[in-house]
Amino acid sequence: MTELYDILANGNPNDPTSRIVRLLAQKGSLSAAQIATMTGLAKSTVSVALGQLRNSETVIPSSGPNETSKNAVGRPRASLSLNPQAGTCVGVQLLPQSIRTVAADVSHAVLAEREQQVRRDYSPEIACEAIGRMIDDMYGGLGLNRNTLLGIGVAFPGPVRPADGVIVRSSVLPDWEGLQMAKVFEAGLPYTVFGGNESNCSAIAEMTWGAAKGIDDFIFLKIDLGIGGAIVVDGRVYEGISGGGGEFGHISLDPKGELCRCGNRGCLELIGSLIPVMDTARIRFGKDLTVDEFIEHVDSGDAGCRRLVEDVADTVGTALAAIGTIFNPPLIVIGGRAAKLGSVYFDNLTNMYERHTLIKRRDTPSEFQTRIVPGTFAGNDSSLGAIGLVLQGTN
Amino acid sequence: MTELYDILANGNPNDPTSRIVRLLAQKGSLSAAQIATMTGLAKSTVSVALGQLRNSETVIPSSGPNETSKNAVGRPRASLSLNPQAGTCVGVQLLPQSIRTVAADVSHAVLAEREQQVRRDYSPEIACEAIGRMIDDMYGGLGLNRNTLLGIGVAFPGPVRPADGVIVRSSVLPDWEGLQMAKVFEAGLPYTVFGGNESNCSAIAEMTWGAAKGIDDFIFLKIDLGIGGAIVVDGRVYEGISGGGGEFGHISLDPKGELCRCGNRGCLELIGSLIPVMDTARIRFGKDLTVDEFIEHVDSGDAGCRRLVEDVADTVGTALAAIGTIFNPPLIVIGGRAAKLGSVYFDNLTNMYERHTLIKRRDTPSEFQTRIVPGTFAGNDSSLGAIGLVLQGTN
Numbered sequence: 001m002t003e004l005y006d007i008l009a010n011g012n013p014n015d016p017t018s019r020i021v022r023l024l025a026q027k028g029s030l031s032a033a034q035i036a037t038m039t040g041l042a043k044s045t046v047s048v049a050l051g052q053l054r055n056s057e058t059v060i061p062s063s064g065p066n067e068t069s070k071n072a073v074g075r076p077r078a079s080l081s082l083n084p085q086a087g088t089c090v091g092v093q094l095l096p097q098s099i100r101t102v103a104a105d106v107s108h109a110v111l112a113e114r115e116q117q118v119r120r121d122y123s124p125e126i127a128c129e130a131i132g133r134m135i136d137d138m139y140g141g142l143g144l145n146r147n148t149l150l151g152i153g154v155a156f157p158g159p160v161r162p163a164d165g166v167i168v169r170s171s172v173l174p175d176w177e178g179l180q181m182a183k184v185f186e187a188g189l190p191y192t193v194f195g196g197n198e199s200n201c202s203a204i205a206e207m208t209w210g211a212a213k214g215i216d217d218f219i220f221l222k223i224d225l226g227i228g229g230a231i232v233v234d235g236r237v238y239e240g241i242s243g244g245g246g247e248f249g250h251i252s253l254d255p256k257g258e259l260c261r262c263g264n265r266g267c268l269e270l271i272g273s274l275i276p277v278m279d280t281a282r283i284r285f286g287k288d289l290t291v292d293e294f295i296e297h298v299d300s301g302d303a304g305c306r307r308l309v310e311d312v313a314d315t316v317g318t319a320l321a322a323i324g325t326i327f328n329p330p331l332i333v334i335g336g337r338a339a340k341l342g343s344v345y346f347d348n349l350t351n352m353y354e355r356h357t358l359i360k361r362r363d364t365p366s367e368f369q370t371r372i373v374p375g376t377f378a379g380n381d382s383s384l385g386a387i388g389l390v391l392q393g394t395n
Numbered sequence: 396m397t398e399l400y401d402i403l404a405n406g407n408p409n410d411p412t413s414r415i416v417r418l419l420a421q422k423g424s425l426s427a428a429q430i431a432t433m434t435g436l437a438k439s440t441v442s443v444a445l446g447q448l449r450n451s452e453t454v455i456p457s458s459g460p461n462e463t464s465k466n467a468v469g470r471p472r473a474s475l476s477l478n479p480q481a482g483t484c485v486g487v488q489l490l491p492q493s494i495r496t497v498a499a500d501v502s503h504a505v506l507a508e509r510e511q512q513v514r515r516d517y518s519p520e521i522a523c524e525a526i527g528r529m530i531d532d533m534y535g536g537l538g539l540n541r542n543t544l545l546g547i548g549v550a551f552p553g554p555v556r557p558a559d560g561v562i563v564r565s566s567v568l569p570d571w572e573g574l575q576m577a578k579v580f581e582a583g584l585p586y587t588v589f590g591g592n593e594s595n596c597s598a599i600a601e602m603t604w605g606a607a608k609g610i611d612d613f614i615f616l617k618i619d620l621g622i623g624g625a626i627v628v629d630g631r632v633y634e635g636i637s638g639g640g641g642e643f644g645h646i647s648l649d650p651k652g653e654l655c656r657c658g659n660r661g662c663l664e665l666i667g668s669l670i671p672v673m674d675t676a677r678i679r680f681g682k683d684l685t686v687d688e689f690i691e692h693v694d695s696g697d698a699g700c701r702r703l704v705e706d707v708a709d710t711v712g713t714a715l716a717a718i719g720t721i722f723n724p725p726l727i728v729i730g731g732r733a734a735k736l737g738s739v740y741f742d743n744l745t746n747m748y749e750r751h752t753l754i755k756r757r758d759t760p761s762e763f764q765t766r767i768v769p770g771t772f773a774g775n776d777s778s779l780g781a782i783g784l785v786l787q788g789t790n
Contacts (some may be wrong), residue, residue, distance in 0.1 A: 011608050014432065014435035016437065019435065028556075039435075040409035040411075040414065040434075040435075040436075041435075041437075042411065042437070042440050045437050046435055047442065052410055085532050090453060113477045118432075128691075149752060155718065159723070159754065161763060163763070168754060168759075169754070169758075179547055191398060203490065208555075217633075221486050225532070226602075231722075233629070233633055234628070234629065236629075238612075238628055238722070239723075240721055240722055240723025240754075241612075241723055241724065241725040241764075241765065242754045242759055242763045243723070244720070244723030244754040245721070245723050246721070247720050247721070247723070247753050248720075250720050250753040251547070251720050251721065252713075252716060252717060252720070252751045253718045254752075255713055255751055262753055264751060264752075264753065294449070318647075318650055321647060322646045322647060322717075323648050324644050325639070325643075325645050325647070326555070326626075326637030326640070326641070326642070326643060326718070327626075327633075327635055327640055328634075328635025328636055328637055328638070328642070329636065330636040352645075355650075356647045356650055356659060356660075357552065357641055357658065357659075358564075358645045358657055359563060359635075359637045359639040363563075363564075364563075368556060368558070368636050368637045369636075370636065372600075386780065
């Protein structure tokens with residue numbers, strides 16, 4: 001446990017041991033030969049490092065389908081993974097009026113989840129108290145010692161600067177602008193804290209457990225009551241110099257358009273998120289209509305609701321076509337509750353993408369086409385992805 | 396020579412020797428300690444590989460300012476570089492009515508340049524003949540044996556698919572669509588050929604020798620009589636699944652706008668390149684006005700020409716603001732002849748960028764601001780960058 005903690009929190013990221021642990025944390029289980037190929041390290045170097053990691057029981061043989069036989073003699077490729085006993089992590093998502101936590105072990109198994117309501121515009125102190133209480137509750141309920149906790153990953157609703165973890169902007173929690181994530185939480189909680197942007201965390205969740213598993217390059221677009229996103233290149237989130245990478249919701253489509261909460265005009269979020277859809281739907285169904293109820297109306301074939309979905313899908317598809325022209329990615333994952341809108345949404349979005357993007361599906365062999373798919377998660381993706389911040393040792 | 400050729404053309408890209416050679420090819424000269432840090436390889440592995448490379452004289456001590464003393468005893472950090480004698484490369488750029496070639500040694504020194512006129516819509520056969528003649532001429536003039544030639548890099552005006560080198564699209568050379576770069580040129584020339592997109596090659600030139608030297612993440616926008624671009628992440632060009640990555644000129648700003656040569660409507664290239672500027676300027680100065688003459692009018696303070704530059708800079712700056720919102724990059728390099736338009740262009744472009752992008756300069760400490768700078772090259776950047784394709788072993 002102590003060894004894994006040291007590796008993740010203090011290790012030189014170029015050190016072979018550290019690289020092997022991070023790779024296993026990201027991929028789950030791998031053979032020594034796969035580790036050598038993927039890291040580019042010499043087989044002898046991998047062998048020495050794995051020997052130490054196995055002696056300390058940080059790495060154990062993984063019990064995959066081929067590993068159940070007791071006769072291990074001559075088995076050419078034993079799979080290895082991090083020891084679930086070697087530590088636990090907590091992922092936190094800061095929402096406008098609640099805070100969500102997930103506890104997981106280092107093999108990615110979710111152990112417990114909690115959510116607590118807080119008042120709007122809550123302070124860092126209130127957040128720390130709520131998180132501390134939820135951790136005590138989860139770990140108490142599981143009979144787990146909090147000493148196993150390697151660190152907390154916190155998904156923040158706004159850009160976080162990679163160099164120093166400073167919160168650059170936030171319209172959800174404006175009073176937090178300028179604060180340093182690790183400092184804020186380590187003042188109120190006795191754990192190591194890694195902070196990141198919530199959409200980037202969602203992309204980590206899709207990459208580790210979801211729709212982008214095994215894909216090294218993809219674009220993630222989270223469409224809900226707001227639009228966020230992330231750019232993943234070579235298996236890593238591209239964050240940008242101030243943490244603003246992937247903020248697709250604030251592309252200004254109309255420089256003279258309506259004022260956005262970000263301070264610019266005509267942003268994609270204003271016309272492509274579920275906000276204008278819900279505003280119109282509530283005129284007919286009443287101001288208490290929820291997004292989930294709206295989705296039920298769509299699913300049951302309500303003509304007006306379907307039309308609203310078609311129109312917003314056209315808008316997003318046209319903007320996504322420009323994103324496609326820029327990236328020509330193998331995969332685009334649509335997250336958030338828009339992912340639940342089904343074929344009426346995805347068919348229109350994909351048609352507009354094809355119409356307006358540079359490299360079109362009709363001209364491209366299928367293996368080189370850009371796939372557009374709904375995300376696997378719609379609720380706890382950011383808190384789950386925040387666990388990835390701890391395992392990657394990002395802060 | 397043979398050893399370097401084998402490493403570049405056939406080596407396993409994860410092999411330590413291959414990684415060290417590519418790193419030196421990209422960075423010029425480095426110490427063994429720097430190589431270990433930058434590759435993450437063990438010092439002992441680096442030492443063994445460097446020993447072999449020095450024995451074969453593929454790598455030599457570099458004659459930097461600290462290396463001139465004959466008393467090398469106790470010198471703690473000898474710098475190493477590839478032996479210029481170890482091989483030469485040729486870079487080729489395919490232009491609409493001419494073909495340009497550059498010969499360089501592996502230490503990046505340019506040895507000779509040539510350009511030959513060809514008729515519009517030339518065939519692969521004509522291109523191979525012209526390139527072969529220019530190589531014979533350059534190598535004859537230099538008294539160099541063509542056996543030293545490690546390979547030819549070819550910069551193509553259109554997306555080239557990374558997986559197989561197939562030309563995906565080209566409005567400059569439409570008959571070449573669907574051809575495989577290496578196959579086309581290796582049929583007509585007795586050399587190993589590496590093909591890539593011309594804007595990506597220009598970005599490699601800026602990264603290796605120019606305005607982005609030492610910067611691992613940047614956006615390159617080439618603005619001339621057309622708009623191309625490239626995305627560089629972690630020191631590598633992000634190409635996209637079909638080679639369309641960085642095609643900023645074909646972002647559709649107005650889905651109902653004018654028809655573009657790419658088949659879409661309202662592309663940035665139609666309103667942000669030097670095409671509409673020259674069209675308007677030629678009404679006043681005559682249809683033979685060249686871009687260089689137009690730039691002279693701007694420099695001499697002609698009010699109408701300056702206004703044209705201000706207006707197109709506003710257009711590009713507004714579109715670039717959206718690109719900035721997506722990437723929040725540390726650096727944006729503007730290449731092409733727009734880079735020669737001076738402060739009247741860059742001031743307006745930067746103002747519109749600041750107005751419409753998400754993360755603004757005024758809110759950001761200077762070390763985290765996005766810098767927008769003119770490129771170092773305006774003419775031979777793609778042919779120069781194509782040499783980088785050979786040194787990186789990309790094909």
